[in-house]
Amino acid sequence: MYIVKRFEERVVVVTGGAKGIGRACCLRFAEEGAKVAVLDLAMEQAAQVAAECERLSGRPALACHCNVADPASVDAAFKTVVEAWGSLDVVVASAGIYSGQPLIEVPLAAWQKVIDVDLTGVFLTNKAAATIMMNQHCGAAIINISSMAGKTSWPASAQYSAAKAGVIGLTRSVAMELAPYGITVNAVCPGNTMTEMVEGVAETIAAREGISADEWLRRRAQDCPMKRFASPEEIAGVVAFLASPDAAYITGQAIEVDGGMVMT
Numbered sequence: 001m002y003i004v005k006r007f008e009e010r011v012v013v014v015t016g017g018a019k020g021i022g023r024a025c026c027l028r029f030a031e032e033g034a035k036v037a038v039l040d041l042a043m044e045q046a047a048q049v050a051a052e053c054e055r056l057s058g059r060p061a062l063a064c065h066c067n068v069a070d071p072a073s074v075d076a077a078f079k080t081v082v083e084a085w086g087s088l089d090v091v092v093a094s095a096g097i098y099s100g101q102p103l104i105e106v107p108l109a110a111w112q113k114v115i116d117v118d119l120t121g122v123f124l125t126n127k128a129a130a131t132i133m134m135n136q137h138c139g140a141a142i143i144n145i146s147s148m149a150g151k152t153s154w155p156a157s158a159q160y161s162a163a164k165a166g167v168i169g170l171t172r173s174v175a176m177e178l179a180p181y182g183i184t185v186n187a188v189c190p191g192n193t194m195t196e197m198v199e200g201v202a203e204t205i206a207a208r209e210g211i212s213a214d215e216w217l218r219r220r221a222q223d224c225p226m227k228r229f230a231s232p233e234e235i236a237g238v239v240a241f242l243a244s245p246d247a248a249y250i251t252g253q254a255i256e257v258d259g260g261m262v263m264t
């Protein structure tokens with residue numbers, strides 16, 4: 001594939017960058033010349049991704065410990081990045097977790113944990129990013145990873161769907177606030193994407209339905225008009241487009257990258 005270098009010397013922060021979609025975003029921005037900061041709880045994998053980024057970009061990369069549900073941890077990670085590189089051009093909020101049970105079985109703690117990471121985590125990330133970006137040049141971009149679950153839904157997904165729909169509302173409000181500063185804010189709503197998260201989802205739901213995880217994955221692929229899952233790289237490509245100058249006039253959108261799933 002031909003890769004253009006749209007992000008030479010740009011500073012990119014990715015939460016949840018150690019694995020899955022976040023990792024693919026880190027590598028894509030690095031391939032295009034960016035200095036990438038990988039923020040995650042999983043430090044061993046974050047350090048590996050940062051090393052891969054340095055190899056791809058020939059520029060420095062950082063691995064920073066960050067719990068997106070903890071305001072002090074988020075602020076400290078962003079401070080580390082700005083102290084190292086002096087500015088902030090792109091932030092991708094990809095850190096997320098999944099849990100799902102039938103509504104009457106959802107423990108309050110499970111509800112709270114998903115809301116804390118998947119919704120409050122995006123709020124804290126956007127707040128930290130905006131605080132820095134509003135005081136610098138125009139042309140910065142924030143991309144929040146929501147889900148097709150934020151646009152449509154399934155049974156036994158209350159906490160996840162609520163958080164992901166919340167991310168879309170948050171994205172629109174923040175987009176309106178930051179538009180006068182020349183900062184775009186968009187959400188990407190992936191469909192089923194082959195990552196560790198989806199493997200975990202498959203095991204949870206398949207066990208409830210009395211089928212194997214492989215069978216659940218096969219059925220979900222068949223539900224999709226394109227008859228397959230996305231790769232993390234396909235989601236990262238859209239994220240990179242939204243951060244690029246070609247998307248400078250797109251803001252407040254929640255873009256489905258789902259092989260047509262929500263359309264059905």
Ligand SMILES: NC(=O)c1ccc[n+]([C@@H]2O[C@H](COP(=O)([O-])OP(=O)(O)OC[C@H]3O[C@@H](n4cnc5c(N)ncnc54)[C@H](O)[C@@H]3O)[C@@H](O)[C@H]2O)c1
Nearest residue numbers: 016018019020021041067068095096147190192193195197
């Ligand atoms: N995989 C899919 O099918 C799919 C579909 C739609 C949306 N999404 C969303 O995409 C995003 C990435 O998902 P993925 O599939 O790559 O998952 P993943 O489990 O492969 O990666 C998630 C990353 O987030 C990190 N993380 C979790 N909690 C964190 C916290 N509190 N602070 C910092 N980092 C934390 C994990 O350590 C991990 O590196 C999530 O927001 C997810 O909800 C995924």
